[in-house]
Amino acid sequence: GAHLSSSSMQVANLLRLFQIPQISYASTSAKLSDKSRYDYFARTVPPDFYQAKAMAEILRFFNWTYVSTVASEGDYGETGIEAFEQEARMRNICIATSEKVGRSMNKKTYDGVVRALLQKPNARVVVLFTRSEDARELLAAAQRANVSFTWVASDGWGALESVVAGSEAVAEGAITIELAAYPIKEFAAYFRNLNPYNNSRNPWFREFWEQKFKCSFHTQDCSRYSLKTGKFEPESKITFVVNAVYAMAHSLHNMHQALCPNATKLCDAMKPVNGKRFYKDYMLNVNFDAPFRPADTKSVVRFDRYGDGIGRYNIFNYHYMDGRYRYQKVGYWAEGLILNTSLIPWAETSIPVSQCSDPCKKNEIKSMQPGDICCWICIPCQPYEYLLDEFTCMDCGLGYWPNETLNGCYELPQEYIRWKDVWAIGPVTISCLGFISTLFVFGVFMKNNDTPIVKASGRELCYILLTGVLMCYSMTFIFIAKPSTEVCTLRRLGLGTSFAVCYSALLTKTNRIARIFSGVKEGVQRPRFISPTSQVVICMALISCQLIIVIIWLLVETPGTGKETEPDKRYIVTLKCNNRDSNMLISLTYNVLLIVLCTVYAFKTRKCPENFNEAKFIGFTMYTTCIIWLAFLPIFYVTSSDYRVR
Structure with a gap:
């Protein structure tokens, strides 16, 4: 003995003075x-920290992370709940409130404990590490308050019918733990045959008999009762x-065989018995199959180096079935949790929730409250952020x-103009028509290359001008092509150069005409550098x-591609050339200068003789070109955000 841990401690303190070993069958305090x-x-039962660990694993299994606790005063409840709180912290389970109950409490104080539990409405699970009588009074108080919790109770409650008697409704759904044991039919038969007349060696049996059957031996009316009738529930x-x-x-037998191998009685080596040697060399090393165990089970009796039994527990669920309330074994714990949730009614429908805060949505993170790991505020991440962990949003980055x-x-798919897009079909069609028309004109010039009209028009400059026009039409295809280093290089090189070819030819032509007629008016000699070769040079x-200019630009800013997104539309990634818009405009500044000149x-030569009336057409062309370019510059900047329009 003894049964209670507090009693065993007192007995152990006395027996150690005389080096007398002690084996308890029910004391589970970790202090022992x-x-x-x-x-x-020593003890044949495991210490409480094993069932504290089992209870914490049950809470974690059902994701109950915010619970209240109630413990009985004394070594059993206090050390047990302390071990549970330590296991709970290791599993990120928080304690909402901790209450204690004791033998000196009355109904009002138990009612106060229930009211204290109700102060934490999110903690719907209550962990009990109490004696059976304290658990019974607590259930009665919950019955009076007409409230219910999901109870998770230690072996102080176990599978005792006496704890839930009269409070079955509020106890429904409870999960309780009990030391793994099996019924011993031989003991049940032996006990049922006992009566006060054949069990005179037990001085308390007559008192038990009178209390059991509410009779008295003074009136001789107790002899008519028997344990063979009525319900019998063994401990x-x-x-x-x-x-x-x-x-x-077994320990005494092993010691006797070792010290007195050929004797049937105690030999001198065991007179007196050395308690210290007996405990360390024989009791702690005992190992045998448990007696009276069922044939289909394995159970070994042995102690660890602390004198503790092996931790094995049955897990029960108290629920209503087949017209009555009963305990149903739903699992087992032996260094690990095994639960059959199909046997738990509420696990199949709706598992009770006991959490300080509701779980965050898929796109939200937890903002923890200071000093609390179970209560948080959910904060949504930005659409472009992913969850690095449950507390951190992380930017995916551009693209x-x-x-x-x-x-x-x-990686987001990159947007760029594709040949089949409507935005590409229109410009490509126009460019093809222009390309064909230009080639046709080119062919006409080639066919009439030696005629006076073609020669008089400055055929060399006309060929250069037509080449520039072809280059301008060709740039449409380069700008629609998928951006790459080569394409971006051709864009920079071709855009300004194609314009420069056209306007250089026109400037040379208009300059030649202006210098010729300016010299005629002034009566000077024939102007220099008006021959075809000079004009081409x-x-x-x-x-x-x-x-x-373009080559310098290519050297200063290496061509390549880059991804571009808008701050409010980061889900759209545009594949573009990496040149800046300002640099593009700077490269076209020279073309603007050519246009102005x-x-x-063209304005100076507007009144030339009829044979040189092409100057009028050039003038008209340049006036419209200036207007177009004045519109082009602001449009170029305004449409910079839309690659299709640009």
């Missing part, structure tokens, strides 16, 4: 594992009582977007200036 204080104590710890007796017997599970990012020199000379 301290060999510096209880160095002759679940009988298995451990039998194991304790057999453990002591990436969170996947459906928000645990990572994927001048035109090429003007074009080369643009080429030099062309327009000036």
